[in-house]
Amino acid sequence: MINLKSLHKSYKTGATSLHVLKGINLDIEKGELVAIMGSSGSGKSTLLNILGMLDVADEGSYYLDDVLIENLNEKKAAKYRNLFLGFVFQSFNLINYKNALENVALPLYYQGMSRKERQKQAMEYLDSVSLKPWATHLPSELSGGQKQRVAIARAMASKPKVLLADEPTGALDSTTSYEIMGLIQKINNEGKTILVVTHEDDIAKMCKRIVKLKDGVIVEDKKIKQIIVK
């Protein structure tokens, strides 16, 4: 599903240049649930952003579902993001003046779906994260866990090939974190490929594979026995 070959990325700030990713090689199959770990500043978010086409690599190749992702203009990138990728962020990134249902329906709006159809589908996804009764609530009226579930429903609504989650449990307490991981496992079991960036070992152990980054290179990559959230 995902194939990276000697991916490099530097950030230039003024005169200095920070080499963040120093040749990443990574293969991820369809249906995997991968935890990306590493200390702060090791380049986890950078890697995820490149995978999510929110940023571009300087060097190397990136295939998504056998399509070479390169020379993306903004318009094409927007289209690919919309069709292939779903995002979940640590800080939820819901649109604060839209209610839960409207937030979930937004990617469908950008797919050009009719209003009625996207309301219907969005409601189904909200239901799948058990938030149907909260459909008309604004993000400010939801708890952190509920917000993240809305964000997951929104990421899933566009039926992406890959779900990218950057510290999805970073802002949540452990009980709520496990709930969210349970949801992610459920989605993964339905066949979705998922990458989760995390700091926490217990969260990583709920995945099927752990990739460890250090100083811009992969230092460890192992399949593990997944701990299933009840």
Place this chain on the structure above:
Amino acid sequence: MFSRDSWQEIFETIRKNKLRTILSGFTVALGIFIFVILSGFGNGLQNTFKEFFVDDATNVLRIFPGRTSKPYKGFKAKRRIELENSDIEAIKINFPLFLEYITPRISRGASVKYNNKSDNYTTRAVAPSHQAAERTIITKGRFINEVDIKDKTKYAVIGRKVATDLFGGEDPMGKYLDVGKIAFKVIGVFQDAGGDNEESFIYIPYTTRQLIEKANDKVDQIIIAYKPSIGHSGAISLEKKLRLFLKKKKIIDPTDQSGIFIRNVADELKRNEDFAGVLETIVIFVAIGTLIAGIIGISNIMVFVVKERTKELGIRKALGASPKSVIAMILQESVFITLISGYFGLASGMVLLKNIGNALEEDYFIKNPYVDLSTAMISTFILIIFGAIAGYIPAKRAARIKPIIALRDE
């Protein structure tokens, strides 16, 4: 890009961001409102200045006597000069080529009574040609004629206002009015473009007035209409010659600025038109200033709006919004708000002007203020265009920001 769906999305955004909407809408509405009011007042001022003269002939000189300011040929200074019938005759004889007509005028206030109704009015004792000088329109009967002058008849031609005030619905023709304890027969009713003021006068033969005032031959002022063919420069030289002629006749120092005054209506008209022109320029200037202030206001708000929405735009882009759709969304929103609020500013300005009507005429010389719709629409349109441009630049910048940067912006 302009689908019903994208409008729906925009209406939702507008509805859910009321403060932002009100802020930018208010700026635009206020800008247009002030623009409309100012232009309206400007036009109202001009109307007043133009109106001063529409009711009179413009080929007219008015001669007034005054007091001398210099001693001359044995006369002391401050001698009071008076005009009399012989002056009229002398002018007729000496300036036949220039003159179209000439009339004296003697104005006197009088208590006027009919049955048990009475009020104070000004009588103007005049010759028949006064009708042409004032552009008096006879609606009933006739004006003073030469026979009246010769016979010193006690006939009166009354203004429409006098007729309605004293006679109500009754036909005033042939009725007798008590004018300062003397009975005058109403032989005519007139209207005047000057309105109520002008229609509150009562015209009587000047010879009758002179007879009442101990059979003298004094007149307050002489009104002369020159032949329009002599033109503006001819009128100026006539004015000069007349002044010299009268000063000589009245034995006044030719260099004395007082004694005889001549007012040229055409000159005054021109001065007033010039003044109205200056006023108009000032008003246009201020109005354009308001418009520019409005444009700057809406630009600032758009920059602020886009900045405030950076994160939201980042989210939208991460979810698949193309740069074009981001720009279109911001533009559509700003154009929609400026359009609606511009319309409100325009409409409320127009309604206010209409309600003001002539209420400010007495104290502020603003008569019938108005703006023509096209000026107002064009200015609203300009504001919308600039609002759109003002929104476009930051929107384009926002659309270009990488979503990660926009998302990080907390």
